[in-house]
Amino acid sequence: MLNDFLILMKPELLITFIIFLLLFIKVGSSMKNESLLLLIQLVLLLNVIAGFFLNEEGSLFGRLYRTNNFMSLQKSILSIGVYLISLLFSNWLKKSEHLLEFFILLLSALLGMFFLISSGSFLMFFLSLELATIPIAAMANFDLGKKVSSEAAMKMILSSAFSSGILLFGISLIYGATGTTSFSEMPALLTGSPLQILAFVFLFTAFAFKLSIVPFHLWTADVYEGAPVAVTSFLSVISKGAIAFIFTSTLYQVFQPMQAVWYNMVMILAVATMVIGNLFALRQQNIKRFLAFSSIAQVGFILVGMSSNSLPGTSAVAYFILIYVFSNLAAFGVAGAISQQTGKENIDDYKGLYQTNPLLTWIMALGLFSLAGIPPTAGFFGKLFLITAGASKGNYIFITIAALNLVISLYYYLRVIRAMFMDKNETPIPKIFLEAPVRFGLLLCGTGIVLIGLLSWIYDYIITIAA
């Protein structure tokens, strides 16, 4: 029993252990930020490595908690993302007075996400979702001197509370309609009655809120812009990834009987999300807002793959998120490094960046190419699999709209690339000094973007364990 517990809950236990480790350091020692950050990076790397070993299938606590190889992989993807964040934003983190608190909060949110992925009942689901949300709101407030930062945190906590209210309402309705909160017992009891549909809509909107699906995305831009870049990237990459994982598995497993209802819902919202996200991204001047809106559009594409309700859908979503972690963090990493040292955040400031900062420019270009889905970057394969999964339903109008949006997104991604490589600038951004961890993180991102697409066994592996 204890062995089961230790092995099955290994990812969560590890994170908990790290949190406690950091707490003890906070209380007991006065290490310098530099060495502390190094330690944290090391521990997070070990955590990533440990994620690939000793994974078993099983469930605990009367099926409140369940895990399998696919879930372990999803957790590993998130762990990789967190490790990358710890590298990419070293400069900013080092200067923070509250380095430990930042990581304690971040890891708490990550712990919530792990439990979320593994949750086997709506009760567990709700608790872990809250655990995954509240620390982020605190993190959004981390630029303590800035008003926008506090405002972002405030908006986030209030909107989240509202969404949680609706979610709880939905959970109680579904419990009322079926008499259970367990994921495994639920499908047999779903009949598609109006009450169940109402409950489902409430649950669905809670997911939609967390994923910034239009029209539940309004909080996103304010929070992304106000929060520090590190937090924004955590929010838009790691948090989005975790929710997308659990969303897919809830739709596919729990709400399978109501497939006809949710397919239409996913389709409408996917179209709205892609279109609105793209239209907004098209007009942004601030690079952070630009990435925020483009990440909304990316979620729209994830929904396209999700709509397939098939094994290729599940694996395409997981594969895409793996790629998305590397691509988006590459873009955020570069934007973060530049804004940290020069304070410049406008796309126009990026003109002529190639002359002064070739490495940064190449990494940014790789990330944007991958986000735009241009071959041979991994993003191309990710999008390809999402769209082919979506097309398996035979709804070609939907797929055509998705493809058109892909083209629009190409336009604005290329706009940034053109600014960096081709536009002339009298006063380009000066040479940015990159510390070793940042450089390493950026190179990791670049390598990932190239290799994940070319190494076909990665996708093969995902599709085998997703089955």
Place this chain on the structure above:
Amino acid sequence: MQLLQSLPMNLGLGWAVALIPLLPLATFVLLGLFGRHHFRNNAGVIGTFSLFISTLTALYIANGYFFEYGSVNGVYQKIMALQITWLEFSPGFSIDMGILLDPISVMMLVVVTFVSLMVHIYSLSYMKGEERFSTYYAFLSLFTFSMLGLVISSNIFQLYFFWELVGVSSFLLIGYYFDRPSAVAAAKKAFIVTRFADLGFLIGILILSFQAGTFDFNELIARLGTASNPAFQSATAASFMGVSALTWGLVLVFIGGAGKSAMFPLHIWLPDAMEGPTPVSALIHAATMVVAGVFLVARLFPVFSVSPAALAIVTYIGIISALFAAVIACTQTDIKRVLAYSTMSQIGFMMFALGVSGNAGESGLGFTASMFHLFTHAMFKALLFLGAGSVIHFIHSNEMQDMGGLRKLLPVTHICFLLACLAISGIPPFAGFFSKEEILLAAYTSNPAVYYIALVTSGLTAFYMFRLYFNIFWSKAVPAHAPLDHHHGEGGFPIVLPLVLLAAGSVAAGFIPFGKFVSVNGKALETELHLVFSVAPVLLALAGILLATWLYKKQNERPAAISASLGGLYKAAHRRFYIDEIYVFITKKILFNLVGKPAAWFDKNVVDGMVNGTAEATATVSEKIRGLQSGKVQQYAMFFLVAVIFLAVIFIYLWK
């Protein structure tokens, strides 16, 4: 077509072969990344050394293949030396990266590495002191890697991949002197023309592989090349515009090959490509890349041979190109352009030799002859270009009128050039004689009309080659005002060594019993010399040489008089039969006016209108939405709630 799969040395063999292209790739990466800063001066040595290892490996493999394990019971096998699944779409359908060893790929390995090595050595001296010396070697390595990858490809998709890489590296090398507008224009032209051809190639690949259900060459040939196979039957049954899908696929693939091999009417890029450095012309535009089209047809030959229509197109395009280019070559004055048209003409020979060939035994002579000619041509044409390179280097001009009487100043170049001229003219016992005889014999037995045109063309070949030779080395005394480079002389060891080695090849290559090694079905083909048959071509060639001697050995008025009496014909040939002008006319006058202008109008009024409209609408919408995006959380919550209710209403009441 058995596969040798259980050979124990297969794996080691595969990696040994893989080493041949991977070494130049490594060089490319090394020099491309660090060359400019760290290997400014020794980039050439690094590149040459790594290619030297490649060449040795290629020779080792060739020795092993031809003399040890390649032949089983007298039949050369197709050995799948390496196969790696690269992209798997579904369990039955994937794109592989592999190495296919058979007589033609092994022969090409030797040709490509050897000629490339010669060019690497030659460039050590020729390109010395260039600003972008290391970049030059990086590009050369990239090209060599791509070309080697192309010839060992085990499937058609992989071949296409390297085909495009070859195109890119050729583009880079033609445009090497990027500060010269003409070089940039030539690079663009080559790229665009071959790109159009490659479009045909890609569609052809898709048709063929769709019909066969595989990309793999062996499988594809087995399925489409045998009449009893269901894939063959469906490919011939399906038809478009009265032509079967199989023939369409083959013709489209051939268009790709014709673009790369500069066959009429897609040849217009080749003469301009001479803007690149001369050693590059020797490597890419004479010996290796331009024969890729021939290689492609040879690779798919069993499939071509089941479609008489496709073979007929190959034959006629080949013979037309051969004659057409030979006529133009007689009138050009830029020595590199003469060589360029000569290349086009010789490739025409290889092409129609394939076209008239059958797929078995004796009737497969054309196939063997074509590959043989490819082999010998690589030697003497590379030699001609490298020789021309030392002349140009010496005299700083490409024009014949600036040359003359150089035989004393450049003795080694002179002798080597003469040997190459004799070889290409088909004078026994030089290499070109043997291969050209086989081609003519193959044409004679299968299509007399083609034979007679080819005969005339080979006479013309002798004429224009000796016109070139006399104009460079005899004709008049060394022009007094010529900016001669006396310090430079013949350029030392790195220039002389390749010339001598290639000259040896041009003399001796003909004695290789080629039919024993390369034949259409892997069985040895006994080719004998028909002395009586050789009389006519040799006499014609001698006549061509004599005519050239009479006209050009000493400067006189006769050439001018003859060209004047030919009048319009001479002018037309001199202007290359106005093909370039026709292209310009078609693109500028017809395409731009009929397609371009309406498209521009459509773009300006309709597309832009729509985009502007969308932009305005977006602006309006975002104004409206900005009302929503007010920053007030209570409004966000309100909107949230409205959306939830909206969704609930839709899905409970309206959309069930």
